[in-house]
Amino acid sequence: MIIVGSGQAGLAVAAALVAKGLHPQQDFVVIDGAAPGLRSWASRWHSMVLLSDARHSALPSLPFLGDQRRRPRVDEMIDYLSYVEGDLGVKTIWGVRATGVERRGSGSVLHLSTTDGEVQTRNVVCATGAAAHPRMPVWAAELQVPGVVLHSSEYLYPRQISTNDVLIVGGGNSGVQLARELAPSHAVTLAVRTARRHQPAIRYPRRQLLARGSRPEPVFGDSYEQLRDAGVRICPAVARAAKSAVTFLDGTVATPSSVILATGFVPGDDWLPDSAQIDPPQRAMTGIPGLFVAGIPQYGGRGSDTIAGVWRDATTIAGHIVQRP
Helix, strand or coil, X not given: CEEECXXXXXXXHHHHHHHCCXXXXXCEEEEECCCCCCCHHHHCCCCCECCCCHHHCCECCECCCCCCCCCCEHHHHHHHHHHHHHHHCCCCEECCCEEEXXXXXXXXXXXXXXXXXXXXXCCEEECCCCCCEECCCHXXXXXXXXXXXXXXXXXXXXXXXXXXXXXXXXXXXXXXXXXXXXXXXXXXXXXXXXXXXXXXXXXXXXXXXXXXXXXXXXXXXXXXXXXXXXXXXXXXXXXXXXXXXXXXXXXXXXXXXXXXXXXXXXXXXXXXXHHHCCCCCCCCECCCCCEEECCCHHHHCCXXXXXXXXXXXXXXXXXXXXXXX
């Protein structure tokens, strides 16, 4: 079998398969389209921290080292996933991206198309992530500003924003963290579409995170009021943009010098056929026998994009694979 993706979802499935007695490189392989070792975490901004503490940010059998109460940084998450990969004995095949998968006829074999050619296998796991591609608002293409227009996935540190002022679009946790980081050095405006409730910290997030999807995720750490106290201007969402001007939902207009789009991501399931979707969704299952999805809520249910949720996906998938005739 082939696991597509060597991030937290793919390695969770690998760990669940190993727990069932399967062996990497012998019973299954892991491929990833990225350059060697460059998981998506490597593109996040340098000061980013996880929303949950170390205790609730790791697979059950492979805990983070050190203080379990801390919120791990991005570099710690990168190191952790490399540690998991090594502990499991997984040797990821890097630089190979899946481009399609299909079942031909009524047989039990799947045909997985990749940038390295086509391969046949009985089982394929899509573990390419719930946050694989930046979500870009349509109006962003119309913006012409003196500084930069970039998605939060491209932001690394404050010096990237060479202008004095910056508009951050998106009032979720990414937008809030970036507003806090940039407030000491820039005049920051944060455009918020849906006001999020504030929660100072995640408390034993298993139940909370598995319930995500029923309402917008709360903002952790700084509240909007705390951001205002730090000098951040909070305004309504952007309705449209034309050249150098953006118009907010309340009709006011601004001409920002730089813009950061903290507008979220779309999942990495674009290489799956339409027949993979089933309604209503069943955890980790698709409409194609032998094809599974881990870590994407549209397939696994609420919270599948969290460590707790993806582990449930992984154990479900492993159970189906070892029982599949």
